[in-house]
Amino acid sequence: MSGPNTNYDPVEVSALDPANVDAAVQDAIAAITAASSLDDLKAARIAHQGEKSPLALANREIGALPPSAKAEAGKRVGQARGRVGQALTVRQAELEAERDERILVDERVDVTVPALRREPGSRHPIELVAQRLVDAFVGMGWEVAEGPELESEWLNFDALNLGPDHPARQMQDTFFLDPVDSGLVLRTQTSPVQIRTMLEQEPPIYIVAPGKVFRTDDLDATHTPVFHQIECLAIDKGLTMAHLRGALDAFVRIMFGEETRTRVRANYFPFTEPSMETDFLCFACHGEETWGSAEPCRTCGGSGWIELGGSGMVNRKVLRTCGIDPDVYSGFAFGLGIERALQLRHGVQGMHEIVEGDVRFSQQFGMGV
Amino acid sequence: MRMPLSWLAEYTDLAPGARGADVAASLVRVGLEEEDLHGGDITGPLVVGRVLSFELEPQKNGKTIRWCTVDVGQNGQMLTEGKHQEIVCGAHNFEVGDLVVCVLPGAVLPGGFAISARKTYGHVSNGMICAEDEIGLGHDHDGIIVLSRLLGEERAATLSPGDDAIALLGLADETVETNVTPDRGYCFSVRGLAREYWHAQGSPEGGYRDPAEVATPAATAGGYPVELKDDSPIDGNDGCDRYVARIVRGIDPTRPSPSWMSKRLTQMGMRPISLAVDVTNYVMLAVGQPLHAFDVDRLSGSVVVRRARSGEVLTTLDDVERTLHTDDLLITDGGEQPLAIAGVMGGASSEVSDTTTDVLIEAAHFDPTTVARSSRRHRLITEASKRFERGVDPRVTAAAAQLAVDLLVEHGGGTVDDAVTDVDRTSERTAYLLDVTEPARIVGVDYPRERVVGILRDLGCVVDESGEGTDDTHVLVTPPSWRPDLVDAPDYAEEVARIDGYNNIPSITPTPSDGRGLTHAQKARRVVADALAGAGLTEVLSYPFVAEELADQLMLPADDDRRHAVRLANPLSEERPLLRTSVLASLVDTLRRNVARGRKDVAIYELGLVFRPGGAIGTAPIPGVAARPDAETLEQLYAAVPAQPRRAGILATGQAEQAGWWGPGRAADWSDMVAAVQTVAAALAVPVVVANDPGHAPWHPGRCARITLVDGTLVGHAGELHPKVVAALDLPERTVAAEFDVDVLVAASAEPVQARPFSTFPPAMTDIALLVAADVAAADVETALSSGAGESLESVVLFDVYEGERIEAGHRSLAYRLTFRAPDRTLTTDEVNDFRDAAVAAAASATGAVQR
């Protein structure tokens, strides 16, 4: 470094010569531009911006200048360093961007390899179908009622107007408990839940009762000794069969879609009077592959219609048995088998897959239907 | 109930061009569900054939076929070759000389099945010998039709090879089969079905011809003596309140039934037997009144109708000796010898035979309950019992007897006694005062008064619009004798709706006003089910029926509550007579089934009720149904129903996590089961405590966790199954299981969670290693640490367990990370060290732990 310089002599401070400063800048920019990696750029930074770079050295010489020249030289060097710094910043950003891009390429994996280390679980579709129906009715203001599966005979039969000698009682193939005079059975229907509700709750009553029921049928394509029903019961002032149809229509729409065509006809159930049966048009043959055609439809058996289930206005005798005044209140009830609804809605061909517990069956349905 | 269209057309006018399907559709509209259609879809040649010869030819598939030569008269299609028809037949229930039914090439059978000569079993078969189901006659496919058996010897003797079998068997005539509901006993007759069809056509004036409208003679003196002596009526109803006896003498027992009658009986699915029997069956099908024919020569005294005495026996027509019950109503000879179980089945001793010339025709009205009980008790469901238990028209009795008498006289050549027995104790139905606006109120359709009255009159009701009590809205209705089911307003409302058309009922969505949604328990149970599925388990459903030996296989101790199982009186299989007392009891079958189907990794669960009577089964009362039972009776009723807690069972075998590109898999072990229960508890925000349980079947004594609520209430158990249980139940080795009481967890989650404040100051963490004896439970150490560490402790995590050479034998090293945090400040190192030391000291005093 030169000593204090009171008499300006440009020769002594050639580093501050404009040409030299310019040359230093050109060198620096050339090196920066040529840097092809962040490491190269780091070297260029040290060489052209570091303590021993030409411009740093030149900057130090400013102090040796006479005051009159300091300002000009300072400005020149400052601008020069600014240009170098600018070039470094730009190149740094470029190289970093390139590096980031490259990392993303280098880190590429094949995301199509298996990702699930554990098989996902699933619910049983019988439960899901029941839940779907329950939710729809709860959404309309109904509540869910439940009861025991092992039930008293009185609640399962007698209170439902199925006396010991009733022909309909003989048709139900009931599991009786040992000893047979215990008055206990595995419930053959979810209707005892309705009786329990009517015995214990003041009208208005709007309940939906899903649950397991039992009949002494061997397992085959259409029967299972343990199956599921869902029943609805409404007791209120002024309810008519028109309300029953309305509720049934809602039920059918939830299960089988808005377009489902239904027909209703009279039927007989001891629990209801008047009673009603609802059928919907066979979705497989649309009522065309009926009797007399070359091959009657297997889904509907050739009738063109599929039975949805029984229903009706709750028998006045049943209301009286439950302590409800039939002159004040009326009500309706209906029900259907959930297995059948599952079969129809989801194209399940038989009964075995529903009851066998093969996990492949449940897993098709996930957590909701 | 079947009905040929030709028979229907006798009693009512068929709609122009109506075919079977149209008639079935009409009947559906008035509430009679179609069951099937028979006949009407065959084109011939379908002819009578006589089997001339056959050769037995064993086949490679193990069957032996018969290569038959059959005389089919002038229909023979091989006559030009000088041969009779050659047909292959697989059945073996016929002999040379039998008359059979042959379908020949060119014919079309029901279902569009076209017949042609075809090569089969090494021969060209020129047609087929038919079984009943192949020609739509019935469901029998046990062998081919042998006409002498189907139509009776006499009738068969009149037939010749080549006769048209379509006409013979009435196959051109469509037969509609309907399902008759228990309240419509009258529809077990062509009379009733015709009436319903007529209603479906709008009940046109004069369009219904009642076959029971025949002139009947009044009772006379000198008829066959009949005494009705029911000394123990059921529910106050006499077992028999009407008995008509008519005698026809001098019948020629060799005379066959007329062919039209045999044909109809065949169409109805019944076999012609003899004239006397056929006539009783025919009249029953026509008007719904079961009749019985007695051989007068085999009766010695008067007909006495009485209840059976204890110990009495009767051999019924089906050759079964039956011990009678004092509830059985009997027809007896002179009050002693039983002749028949009334309304159910006759006895062998008084049966008409092929030498009977004098016949007593019984037409009686029996109490439905009496017949239903006898039918059930003797497991005898007969054509008669089906009708009586559903109610037979008490006013058709004499007409039915008259119809039978007329047929016997006409076709059997007999003469009828002038003396007539008709003991009639029936009473007229009383009129019901009907509010004519009631059908509208029940159905929801505004039926005008005239419509209600008109429909009821069409149905056969007598409607009195001016009697006592009648006014603008009330009429007196007396139902027809064939409708015992019509009692009060809802019954009449149904009739009005039915005849007016159910499809005229509008659809109005009901709008309940105060639904409260799902209950807490219902929501919580869904959380449990979803949490288990979310934990990778698949929900299944199993049957609750289990074997007696299962309790031993599960190694349940002698005094275990789970040994008190409910037993079924009529199990589907004698091998599984009990109801499960745990979910695992039936879930093991499901696991085994999945494994048997080649699946190695199975993780399943089931939520369901189990049956825990906790001792002997009580007896549930059976109160009356006239009114609500009193509170005490209801209490007994509810209490008699055994406890049925809702439990969850979990089973897993194989890999819990799969092997893959990431490395090896991980086998399901005891900890997955504990984790599953903890996951459910966490999902319900219920804290639970885990402890080692060395003594709970069916688990491995060293790998069983007992899971309780904080207050000690048992939730359930989880871990690995006992190796002996695994072996006894043939499960995969190291099968793991859990079972818990869903109700307990659900109840514990009922109170709203109360949020605890949490600190936003930085946490301070410190790790400790404790040396404890190997039999000290980690949970106990953790509990001690927590209690000693003070209120600033945020969490204790066991992050390492070491057993091995570097520490004392019989010990293990437990490494814990303690995290502290104060609500109001940053803790100093000194404070944290003090807390840590206090925690270690507590662990030391509680468990003997030593800090390493």
Ligand SMILES: [Zn+2]
């Ligand atoms: Zn169909």
